[in-house]
Amino acid sequence: MELIQKKIRAFIADQFLFGQHDESLSDDDSLIERGVIDSTGVLQLIGFLEEEFRVKVGDDEVIPQNLDSINRLAEFVQRKWELHDQQAATEHTSERGEEPLNAPCSIET
Amino acid sequence: MQALNQVFTFWHTLPPRTAFRGILELPPGHSMTVKMGSIRINSYWQLGFPESVASSTSTADRDQEYVERLGELLIDAARIRLRADVPVGAYLSGGLDSSLITAIVKRFTNSRLKTFSVAFEDPEYDESFYQRQVVSHLDTDHHEVRCTHNDIGRVFPDVIWHAEKPLLRNAAAPMFLLSRLVRESGFKVVLTGEGADELFGGYDIFKETKIRSFWGVQPDSKLRPLLLRRLYPYMQEIQNQPSSYLKMFFRIRPDELRSPLFSHLPRWDMTSRIGMFFSDEVKAEIKGCQPYKELEGELPAAYKSWDSFSRAQYLEAAYLLPGYILSSQGDRVAMAHAVEGRFPFLDYRVAEFASSLPPTLKMRGLDEKYLLKRFAATLLPADVLRRPKQPYRAPGVKSFVDPDNGQARFDYVDDLLSSDRLRQYGVFNPHAVQMLVSRLKEGRATSVRDGMAFTGVLSTQLLIHQFITNFTKRTDHGANSEENTCVYR
Numbered sequence: 375m376e377l378i379q380k381k382i383r384a385f386i387a388d389q390f391l392f393g394q395h396d397e398s399l400s401d402d403d404s405l406i407e408r409g410v411i412d413s414t415g416v417l418q419l420i421g422f423l424e425e426e427f428r429v430k431v432g433d434d435e436v437i438p439q440n441l442d443s444i445n446r447l448a449e450f451v452q453r454k455w456e457l458h459d460q461q462a463a464t465e466h467t468s469e470r471g472e473e474p475l476n477a478p479c480s481i482e483t
Numbered sequence: 484m485q486a487l488n489q490v491f492t493f494w495h496t497l498p499p500r501t502a503f504r505g506i507l508e509l510p511p512g513h514s515m516t517v518k519m520g521s522i523r524i525n526s527y528w529q530l531g532f533p534e535s536v537a538s539s540t541s542t543a544d545r546d547q548e549y550v551e552r553l554g555e556l557l558i559d560a561a562r563i564r565l566r567a568d569v570p571v572g573a574y575l576s577g578g579l580d581s582s583l584i585t586a587i588v589k590r591f592t593n594s595r596l597k598t599f600s601v602a603f604e605d606p607e608y609d610e611s612f613y614q615r616q617v618v619s620h621l622d623t624d625h626h627e628v629r630c631t632h633n634d635i636g637r638v639f640p641d642v643i644w645h646a647e648k649p650l651l652r653n654a655a656a657p658m659f660l661l662s663r664l665v666r667e668s669g670f671k672v673v674l675t676g677e678g679a680d681e682l683f684g685g686y687d688i689f690k691e692t693k694i695r696s697f698w699g700v701q702p703d704s705k706l707r708p709l710l711l712r713r714l715y716p717y718m719q720e721i722q723n724q725p726s727s728y729l730k731m732f733f734r735i736r737p738d739e740l741r742s743p744l745f746s747h748l749p750r751w752d753m754t755s756r757i758g759m760f761f762s763d764e765v766k767a768e769i770k771g772c773q774p775y776k777e778l779e780g781e782l783p784a785a786y787k788s789w790d791s792f793s794r795a796q797y798l799e800a801a802y803l804l805p806g807y808i809l810s811s812q813g814d815r816v817a818m819a820h821a822v823e824g825r826f827p828f829l830d831y832r833v834a835e836f837a838s839s840l841p842p843t844l845k846m847r848g849l850d851e852k853y854l855l856k857r858f859a860a861t862l863l864p865a866d867v868l869r870r871p872k873q874p875y876r877a878p879g880v881k882s883f884v885d886p887d888n889g890q891a892r893f894d895y896v897d898d899l900l901s902s903d904r905l906r907q908y909g910v911f912n913p914h915a916v917q918m919l920v921s922r923l924k925e926g927r928a929t930s931v932r933d934g935m936a937f938t939g940v941l942s943t944q945l946l947i948h949q950f951i952t953n954f955t956k957r958t959d960h961g962a963n964s965e966e967n968t969c970v971y972r
């Protein structure tokens with residue numbers, strides 16, 4: 375979880391704060407209310423999640439409750455992985471555990 | 484630094500402040516008397532609106548009376564602005580307002596009317612199709628300046644020289660090229676359609692305010708926010724936005740709904756974020772600045788009694804119009820070539836008539852400039868009235884950098900945005916600006932905010948370069964800047 379948070383924090387600093395470190399931005403702060411991301415930012419954020427963490431973000435998951443703070447983003451990724459693991463366990467019980475944690479997944483929502 | 488912070492929030496400084504310390508400007512509608520060493524500043528006119536009324540019913544008869552009254556006022560406002568010992572031309576954007584003024588002028592001039600337009604090579608911004616429609620209907624002697632990206636970037640240093648403040652958009656540059664064309668065509672006076680959108684309710688920000696207020700009544704509604712997509716059909720950023728996010732971007736929290744600046748919060752919040760590019764020193768200096776409070780402190784006492792539509796109109800007409808539209812994008816670049824703009828819609832009688840109208844006669848539902856269009860229908864063909872409204876916009880960052888080859892189009896861009904120069908002038912964070920510039924060169928940063936940040940940084944650097952560090956080298960003060968020494972070309 376910490377690693378996920380760290381990667382998200384680094385992406386936000388690089389992509390939206392142009393390499394600057396905003397000490398006042400906490401992991402629970404709303405990225406929109408703090409003006410960190412603008413209207414194209416949401417789509418960039420989704421692209422980053424899909425590429426970096428190999429999760430697929432469904433249209434109905436694009437809501438502030440899932441994506442609007444560093445912690446929410448990290449928890450969202452974590453949930454997606456857990457869901458993927460559960461599904462994999464159901465479908466291929468014998469193969470469970472052989473896949474790396476960030477293996478490409480095809481979760482459709 | 485407070486001035487810079489204001490520009491990077493409102494697009495202009497709040498008068499009497501200017502970009503330069505120790506130099507003040509008169510607020511709009513004010514006069515100054517200097518007598519025996521004493522200075523008196525006096526307000527001679529102020530825009531105002533009637534108190535908000537619960538419901539403003541309009542009847543067909545009364546609407547028709549309003550249409551006739553508007554016609555009389557506007558025709559007279561245009562007529563008296565034709566008084567001149569030189570021929571008077573007209574700017575023609577292809578939209579309703581300038582077309583209407585041109586149509587009125589046609590009625591009162593015996594000589595063949597000359598009209599002038601900006602056209603763009605970049606089809607995304609070009610409106611020449613609509614301009615030709617109007618020209619063919621009104622049969623004017625038409626001239627256009629067709630701007631390429633290079634044309635815009637090339638004159639931008641001159642534009643900043645004349646605007647004397649940082650700019651967040653480069654839309655003033657084509658207007659600079661247009662006034663040059665007017666001057667070269669032997670004209671010194673032009674009528675334009677400025678002011679109609681502010682006074683008669685034409686801008687999308689008024690629709691946005693209406694929708695946001697409507698949504699604010701039922702913040703959990705899923706259908707109300709969908710109306711926001713009807714706004715800004717030309718902005719993909721908004722169209723692609725998930726609905727759940729529109730709510731957050733368009734600021735309808737209870738405290739925001741109560742704010743006297745409600746209508747303009749999304750715009751100003753978005754703009755002020757580009758302050759992230761300021762250097763640490765500048766950030767420290769402006770830390771306690773509260774530009775919203777500064778503006779709120781200036782609002783007239785009656786402001787609170789106006790409806791939300793009128794308040795939005797006031798903020799647009801009392802601030803952006805004089806501070807940016809009529810100044811940086813209007814008078815400054817027109818006067819760069821000694822061209823005088825005249826504005827029939829800003830005749831005080833027209834302005835007072837417009838502000839006395841009930842909001843429903845300005846925008847009926849989401850139909851903008853309702854009353855003005857009713858009058859325009861008597862003079863203009865239906866296809867001009869029906870065309871989708873498009874605000875005047877110019878190609879942005881592509882005028883300075885070419886993403887196709889990843890290079891800046893001009894040496895001055897690379898020079899002023901180099902780490903050394905940014906460090907030397909001290910206003911911006913070199914590392915952050917460099918990241919922005921390389922992304923723009925690669926075509927990877929495309930948001931409106933990134934474009935405004937780039938233009939804001941570049942224009943501020945140009946301002947410092949031309950007025951502070953290299954002031955003595957910049958010697959031209961006249962119309963023929965082409966021939967004179969410029970610091971940057």
